Amino acid sequence: MSGDTRKPFPGTDSTAAEAGPDNAGAARLWRDLNEDHTVANGPSSPGGTAPSAAAMLDRRRFLQLAGGSLALAGLAGCSRPPPQTILPYVKTPENMVPGQPLFYASALPLEGYARGVLVETAMGRPTKVEGNPDHPASQGGTDIYAQAAVLELWDPDRSRGILHDGQPATWEALLTALGEHRQRLQSRDGEGLALVTDTVTSPSLAARIQGLLERYPQARWYHPRPAGEAEALAASEVAFGAPLVPRLHLDEAAVVLCLDGDPLGPGPDQVAHARAFSRARHPDAARFLRLYAAEATPSLTGAMAEHRLALRHGQVQVLARHVAHGLGLDAPGPEAPGLPRAWLEAVLQDLRDAGPRALVVAGARQPEAVHRLACASNAHLGGVGTTVDYAPAAAATASPHAGGLAELATALGAQTIDLLLVLDGNPVYQAPADLGLEQAVGQAGTVVHVGLYQDETAAVSTWHVPAAHSLEAWSDLRATDGTASIVQPAIAPLYGGRTPAELLAALEEADPPGAYDMVRGHWREAMAVDDFEAAWQQALRQGVVADTASAARDVALAADWRRGLADPAPASTGLDLVFRPDATVHDGSFANNAWLQELPKPFTRITWENAVLMAPATAKRLGIEDGDVVRVELDGRSLEGPAWRLPGQDPDTLTLSLGYGRRRAGRVGSAIGFDANRLRTAASPWTAGGATLAARGGG
Amino acid sequence: MAQIFRRSADWLLKLVVAGGVLAVVAVALAWRGYVASQPPMGQPVKQPVPFSHKHHVKEVGLDCRYCHTAVETSSYAGIPPTTTCMTCHSQLFRTAPMLAPVRRSLAEGRSLGWNRVHLLADFVYFDHSIHLHQGVGCVTCHGPVDEMQLTYRAEPLTMRWCLECHREPERHLRPREHVFDMDWKPPRDQLSLGRELVARYGIDTSRLADCSVCHR
Structure with a gap:
């Protein structure tokens, strides 16, 4: 960035020196680098080949077409209006006032966890999603995914019917096929049966899976590991003696240090964290929260930080060690010339002064050691119970029942799986490419996939069953704090969708119960109250099941908390890659949602595709301009995508976002952007070192 | 050179022109009536049940x-649901042929289309x-x-x-x-x-x- 005369990304202390003198103190604000006309290389279209709209259409031609369209539009007035009949209900649903919206409390999953919502329906059709003020993860607010859920529900590209080997089939045919499997499974203790789910927080589904695993002890359950969960549990197991996950209370904190953590970024707790953060930043608040952030690539949290440090992914652990050491814990770190001493001393001073009001947040994509150092620092500072507490993870998948997708690939390769049930998610697309899941799935005898779309996983499945959307299904979910919510449908399934629980029931029983009976039946036992009907109605009305939040555990730092603490990996030569879920289409599950595609991504304002994000200094060094197609190589694998300069990015780091390069997302989401999963490995899914970058054709 | 048109053709021409104008006006009026967004004022609209x-x-x-x-x-x-009709008509005029569509609506669970x-x-x-x-x-x-x-x-x-x-x-x-x-x-x-x-x-x-x- 040297020589440029732009304001640096807010809070980029370390890059301030590189950014050069500010433009004589002038308050010249900019939103991306190309708005600055002092930059010689202006914006160019990706690849420099796409003709611009202006070239195809001159002004005269445009006005001709516009005038013609306008004149022809008048013709619509020359016909009789379509005949209208009024179709009243045969029996009006309860509480329905024609013409008035009706709200139902429900919950929508993100990464498997519940966010409480109120679903607005107009005469029986869901039209809008609002936050549920009574739900801890919503507090009346919603995130972009909840706002876009309505479009997902009505998406005409959703799967509309059961497929068997790509041909339309019936539910009865599937029941027959599953019945044959059932007989074989019963005789062999379930050997050869494998379940794949996403993160499961649904108490009723978890109980059903548990029952299945007890009945079929040889059956296996696989699920992708959500970022940070296993690391947080392992860290707390050593530090506190129990596998727990941290729950942040940003509104109780006076000083927060985020070690690559992004509590304000997308995730099931985003809204709750944002609420707490805004309370802590209110001018009238008792404490005005001060935020430090160290991260390789700009995040929403980094953007809100007063003091932000751009740091390579691996250096974050070095920083965590220095912080822990500086606080008085026995964790000396290696000498790190990359760490600015003044920054570190300021953080330490502030953390020490804040004491129990301080909070250290470990990034979900950082290794276990960072999580453990954060646990130790928080315990040492005395913030446990105030700014953070530790509780068991709400997800049933958090306890290690089986394996992740790597173990699934191994089992598939060994040809030990007869019947593979993919109950949720799209593992064939979402798994790191080195697992080769697309080919491996073919090794299973029969694959049954339940999904909203006929996606990459459906394409390699024997059976595909359309899933019921969360707005049209009976289910239940837990929030990250354990609070359970009943998911109630706002409309009957549009395309005969089924829930994962319904498919499991179909495997277990010849005459499977419906989703409603299963959910209600589960809670009739789980609530264990005298008047179940009243409690059930209350849970539906409120959107939360009373008294289901998990209590925080009393924890104390174990004396041998350093046991087996991994040393930071030596910095690799070449460029680091960091992989992030896309800011709008997430891991690709929202790829076919045009509202989310159209939503500009934070910092870059890119829509409808992803880009190889790099620091301006890196781009300058390699002679790359915005929009140039570049080739990223890592261990013999490569991908091509447009480059984009991102101020605040660490100069040795490239950011690749997931969720693009979908092949079978639908008419909206297919064949746009590049698939970053091609460079990911199961061993290190969130970062990789030693990548090379070259302009296309140059290498 | 002989005249092609006789004197009376003059009248015929005027008649054709006037008729043409009238026809255009009539067609325009008829079209307007046809595309009217409302049924004509004061005239009952045909309904599945002649509700009074x-x-x-x-x-x-x-x-x-x-x-x-x-x-x-x-x-x-709000147009009443079929069940509102049936609050009385499950007891009164139970077999009236006029009310057959109402009974069918309830039996089949299909809306009456008004x-x-x-x-x-x-x-x-x-x-x-x-x-x-x-x-x-x-x-x-x-x-x-x-x-x-x-x-x-x-x-x-x-x-x-x-x-x-x-x-x-x-x-x-x-x-x-x-x-x-x-x-x-x-x-x-x-x-x-x-x-x-x-x-x-x-x-x-x-x-x-x-x-x-x-x-x-």
């Missing part, structure tokens, strides 16, 4: 809100509840429904007609407690009553004829 408001309101004495339940709370007055009598364009925002709360009676817009053997449109529902009242509401208002009263007659000094009601109900007449009141 006169019988149910005047003779039986049902209140409007027995069927049009949402009229006080919603933009839409043809629209009052059709406002989609670009007009209309709310029943606010009109009732500000003292506009049912009869003011819907005419003597209690006299209608078969339901027809009694008022033009044009923009000009709406504006007549929105500009001078005092000419048409009645006390709130009489909005459902089919027999209420305006007093001789309607204007002074109307002005008093405008004040009492807090109607802001200066904004009432703004475009955005109806075209939102």
